Amino acid sequence: TGDVTLDTGFVNTASCSSAITFIDGDKGILRYRGYPIEQLAEHSNFLETTYLLIYGKLPTAQEFAAFDAKVRRHTLLHEDLKLFFNGFPRDAHPMPVLSSAVSALSTFYQDSLDPFDPDQVEISTFRLLAKLPTIAAYAYKKSVGQPFLYPDNSLSVTENFLRMTFGFPAEPYELDPVVVKGLDLLLLLHADHEQNCSTSTVRLVGSSQANMFASISAGINALFGPLHGGANQQVLEMLGALHSSGEDPQAFMTKIKNKETNQRLMGFGHRVYKNYDPRASIIKATADEILGKLGADDPLLEIAKRLEEIALADDYFVERRLYPNVDFYTGLIYKAMGFPTRMFTVLFALGRLPGWIAQWREMINDPATKIGRPRQVYIGEAARDYIAMTDR
Numbered sequence: 001t002g003d004v005t006l007d008t009g010f011v012n013t014a015s016c017s018s019a020i021t022f023i024d025g026d027k028g029i030l031r032y033r034g035y036p037i038e039q040l041a042e043h044s045n046f047l048e049t050t051y052l053l054i055y056g057k058l059p060t061a062q063e064f065a066a067f068d069a070k071v072r073r074h075t076l077l078h079e080d081l082k083l084f085f086n087g088f089p090r091d092a093h094p095m096p097v098l099s100s101a102v103s104a105l106s107t108f109y110q111d112s113l114d115p116f117d118p119d120q121v122e123i124s125t126f127r128l129l130a131k132l133p134t135i136a137a138y139a140y141k142k143s144v145g146q147p148f149l150y151p152d153n154s155l156s157v158t159e160n161f162l163r164m165t166f167g168f169p170a171e172p173y174e175l176d177p178v179v180v181k182g183l184d185l186l187l188l189l190h191a192d193h194e195q196n197c198s199t200s201t202v203r204l205v206g207s208s209q210a211n212m213f214a215s216i217s218a219g220i221n222a223l224f225g226p227l228h229g230g231a232n233q234q235v236l237e238m239l240g241a242l243h244s245s246g247e248d249p250q251a252f253m254t255k256i257k258n259k260e261t262n263q264r265l266m267g268f269g270h271r272v273y274k275n276y277d278p279r280a281s282i283i284k285a286t287a288d289e290i291l292g293k294l295g296a297d298d299p300l301l302e303i304a305k306r307l308e309e310i311a312l313a314d315d316y317f318v319e320r321r322l323y324p325n326v327d328f329y330t331g332l333i334y335k336a337m338g339f340p341t342r343m344f345t346v347l348f349a350l351g352r353l354p355g356w357i358a359q360w361r362e363m364i365n366d367p368a369t370k371i372g373r374p375r376q377v378y379i380g381e382a383a384r385d386y387i388a389m390t391d392r
């Protein structure tokens, strides 16, 4: 095995070629299909960016209308899939519910599982884009004991998700344009991030020619981890704990950098971004605006800003080039929108879905794709002879 190179955590190993997302971690650049994230954040919307990621170009008005109509048509869940939610404990975290329901889609849609049939891939794409928000809303409804709402296909994906999450069948739901716009922007900012842990998982599972539902279900489980998408929940829990204990942020930071605790400063640091995370810059700029418009005067925002201030002036964080990442401020915005902490990572999954789909499709269509099968450096015993139990 002398011919392999050890690269724990794939720090230097590219696993594929991709034309979807470009990141320059030193310069803080992120582009989807060549378009800077700042321009997309300002001018595009989540659904248009979804189209861009999957098909590689911005849609014309006609293409966008057809795409939007197709996504809207598939929002209903099979009535039997709705029963599925009853099988989970009331206090189930919505992330494993989400991944289980997505995995179960391959039992309901056995007509669209062939990765090499472009029509089947296309219909699976629409089923996933349309149904994930419905599944996510039902996971929430189940956890609070409220009735499920059928989707209303006169609404956009983002609007429909908000209504199914916060609305009640007995009364009309009034959409707040600030929430709709803010959530749409956050979903867009999460839409792809090249070969991160969950996307690599989607590709690795898919490289065995597993279907798209199975591959993306695996990606959702990878995203759940606290060092990946789970960080947005952990950030808010960390800020909440600091607030309720009244601990001095400076003392908390000293404990972290002296490694007196296992805790990291959640929402800080990134494998690729070493100067700043351009998504975090956009989010920080909009956090004040959105929180202001929603009338949310959250003491946790002050704590977050204080932690950031301390970190940016502290050698430990500066030397290690640790800056706020996308998750640092998102939780505060989600909270102001009314989402419980446990839904934060689900929102990340909704945002990342177009990226997972685009990357899975690129992988399946790439003639260079082989089954993912990393090597290892063996460090165990050399060959030795079996010893009879009586002689041990």
Ligand code: CMC
Binding pocket: 009, 196, 226, 227, 228, 229, 230, 231, 256, 263, 264, 265, 266, 267, 268, 269, 270, 271, 272, 320, 322, 325, 326, 327
């Ligand atoms: N707080 C304190 N120390 C940190 C942090 C942090 N958030 N992040 C990294 N470090 C330290 C780490 O202890 C190590 O120090 P030392 O050299 O003394 O052992 C050094 O910085 C390098 O860290 P690493 O773990 O080798 O870096 P990595 O590239 O493997 O990890 C990371 C990247 C994002 C997992 C890590 O920075 C981290 O755990 N951050 C907190 C969790 C988080 O916010 N995750 C969300 C990431 S962005 C969105 C997403 O991907 O979902």
